[in-house]
Amino acid sequence: MSVERHHDYILQIPSLDSGQALNPFTLPLDLDAPFLCRGVGLHISPPSTRLQTDLQACLFSFKNQAGADLAQQPIQTPAYFGLAFGQNGNYKAPWPQVPYPPGGVIQGTFVNDSAHTLTNLQIIFRGVKLFAEGAISNPTYPAVCRPLDFTYQTGKGTVADPALVLATTSALRGNILAINGDADFVLRGAQAGLWDSTGAGGVYSTFGYTELYIQLMDATGKPYSNLPIHIDWLFGNAGGQNGPAFTALGNSAPGLVVPEIYMPKNSVLFYDLIRNDAAYVGVTDALPVRISIGWIGGKIYS
Amino acid sequence: MNRPQFFFETPPGFKDIPFVRPVTYGQDSSGGIPAQSYLNNYIVQMDNDAPQIIRSLFWQGQQQGQGAGPLSGSVQIQLRDAFGNYLTDGYVPIWLYFWGAGSTPPDGGSGRCRPFESELYCPPGSVLTIDYFNPSSSATAYQYPGLMEFRGVKRLPESCQ
Numbered sequence: 001m002s003v004e005r006h007h008d009y010i011l012q013i014p015s016l017d018s019g020q021a022l023n024p025f026t027l028p029l030d031l032d033a034p035f036l037c038r039g040v041g042l043h044i045s046p047p048s049t050r051l052q053t054d055l056q057a058c059l060f061s062f063k064n065q066a067g068a069d070l071a072q073q074p075i076q077t078p079a080y081f082g083l084a085f086g087q088n089g090n091y092k093a094p095w096p097q098v099p100y101p102p103g104g105v106i107q108g109t110f111v112n113d114s115a116h117t118l119t120n121l122q123i124i125f126r127g128v129k130l131f132a133e134g135a136i137s138n139p140t141y142p143a144v145c146r147p148l149d150f151t152y153q154t155g156k157g158t159v160a161d162p163a164l165v166l167a168t169t170s171a172l173r174g175n176i177l178a179i180n181g182d183a184d185f186v187l188r189g190a191q192a193g194l195w196d197s198t199g200a201g202g203v204y205s206t207f208g209y210t211e212l213y214i215q216l217m218d219a220t221g222k223p224y225s226n227l228p229i230h231i232d233w234l235f236g237n238a239g240g241q242n243g244p245a246f247t248a249l250g251n252s253a254p255g256l257v258v259p260e261i262y263m264p265k266n267s268v269l270f271y272d273l274i275r276n277d278a279a280y281v282g283v284t285d286a287l288p289v290r291i292s293i294g295w296i297g298g299k300i301y302s
Numbered sequence: 303m304n305r306p307q308f309f310f311e312t313p314p315g316f317k318d319i320p321f322v323r324p325v326t327y328g329q330d331s332s333g334g335i336p337a338q339s340y341l342n343n344y345i346v347q348m349d350n351d352a353p354q355i356i357r358s359l360f361w362q363g364q365q366q367g368q369g370a371g372p373l374s375g376s377v378q379i380q381l382r383d384a385f386g387n388y389l390t391d392g393y394v395p396i397w398l399y400f401w402g403a404g405s406t407p408p409d410g411g412s413g414r415c416r417p418f419e420s421e422l423y424c425p426p427g428s429v430l431t432i433d434y435f436n437p438s439s440s441a442t443a444y445q446y447p448g449l450m451e452f453r454g455v456k457r458l459p460e461s462c463q
Contacts, residue, residue: 148383149418151399152391180391188419191398201439294398298419 003138004128004259008225008234009035009106013121016112024063025123027106030226032129037098037106039126041086042077043230045119045276049283050210054114055085060123062108065100074109086233089189089255091126124233128259137220139184139264142302150299152177152185155195155292163195165204166212166275167288177269183299187261187269190235191294205287210280212291217270219263228274235293260297269295310355310421317462318455321354325450334443335377335436342433344447348384349456350427356454357422358415361400377444378435384428389418393435396448415453422454 011027029035040062042055059074060081071080084090100106106125112118131138154177155164164172179185192212199206213228214235235255263269273291277284312318325346335341348354378393390399400416424430430452436444 147420148387149389149420149422150391151389151394153394153398156392193395193397195395196437196439198439292395292398294394 001133003131003133003136004036005033005131005136006224006257006259006261007035007127007129008229009037009125009127010225010227010229011106011123011125012227013110013123014119016110016118016121018112018115018117021109021111023109023111024107025110027123027125029100029102029104029106030129031103032131033135034102034130035100035104035125035127036130037094037100037125037127039086039091039093039124040081041084041091041122041124041126041233042081043086043120043122043124043233045211045279047116047119048280050280052085052087054112054116054118057112057114058118059111059113060108062106064098065104067107070094070098074111076113086124086126089234091124097127122227122230122233124229136222137218139262139267141184141186141262141300144302146301147186148183148299148301150183150185150297152179152295152297153292154295155290157195163290164273164292165288165290166209166273168275168277168281168284168286170288171272171274173272175271175273177271177293177295179263179265179267179269181266183301184265185263185295185299186297187257187263187295188297189256190296191255192231192235192291193294195290195292199287200290203287204290205285207284209275209277209289209291210284211276212289213274213276215272215274216261217272218261219267219269221270224261228272231273262300312457315460316457317460318355318457321454321456323348323354323356323452325447325452334445335434336443337436337438337440340433340435341446344432344434346430346432346452348424348426348428348430351456352426353457354424354426354454355421355457356418356424356430356452358417358453359400360415360451360453361396362449362451377448378437380433382431382433383422384424384430386431393433400450 009027009029011025013022044052044055046052056078058077060077061069061071061074063069081092084092110123154161154175157163164175166172194208212231214231215228216224323346378395379399380393381389383389432447434446
């Protein structure tokens, strides 16, 4: 019996000029476990709006653990991804899954065939780390239990749950989702959005965010991704409808965390938030943004 | 651990038929919730002829034919099941809870339901309870209860026609 744990491997390229190719790109993997790739996505810091359209003028392919190409030649991204670039939590799903050994590398080819330089290109490989039973803490359902649909929320602005307020360039690290003592909680999806669409009378931005990244960590600090991932590429986005070009910002339905994350009662999930919107004040204005996160899943009573 | 939604089976001796409990502004309402105000214990009365199993909630918007808009996007709710169990951690903005599962943008977006996992068992004649909070700083009141559908099945004896 083995244990699957959600994980995103992300290769971040600060800048890729128009016409430039990464051939090959190389993404080294952790030593602690094999990785089963079940999804592939792309993200860029958009040029001046929230649009990701430059990603639709690129070429992409990648290789398996033996170095064999999984495509005869790099494929135009709209054809390969079918517009499932990871936004909405919708990733291109390689089938069958592509396994990599501990300490292996993911290699591939990426060509920027667009007319613009790509900034902060993220090539995202979504899947699971595969651990042997007992190798990591693996709390799970008791033999007899009663499930109850439940949604936690962080960012309420209480003493125990401070407001999540981010200036245009800022980070909030070590934020906590605290699980109550009455029942275990299983996290199946999450949704992020504005706390108040009126901006609390002009104190906060009503236009949401453009470049907001998140990294989840379990109670021991072990991360669920090697780098922070754009929050709309992990969760859905529920607050973008007020901003320009909403349809390019993200999803309005929650992204799903697969496999689900099981947390015992009284445990915590840590998460970092990093906002890099200084270049986008024309889109989101220059005010801080106050967000709230809905953690969607179920309580498990034993 | 992964498993399909709605793995609960119909018990022997019963049959399930599709069932929707709509909640509409015109039907059930009401009035407005002023800014910074609460309205608690809004009752969604279920039928009294058979158990109802609610498996999803579809949220369309504040009223029929109106975009939900930023106003109703600000509204927060907490939902209780038929046994009084809270299904939310306090008042949750509806766009984090189910607004995103509503109809077309800008009302909701995806056109998909917000599933309940596990399903909500509602005995005959039971009630679901919604508490509202309008945190808006706008002077405009939120027209409750909003336009939504609780979707699932009604569980009838197999002998029923």
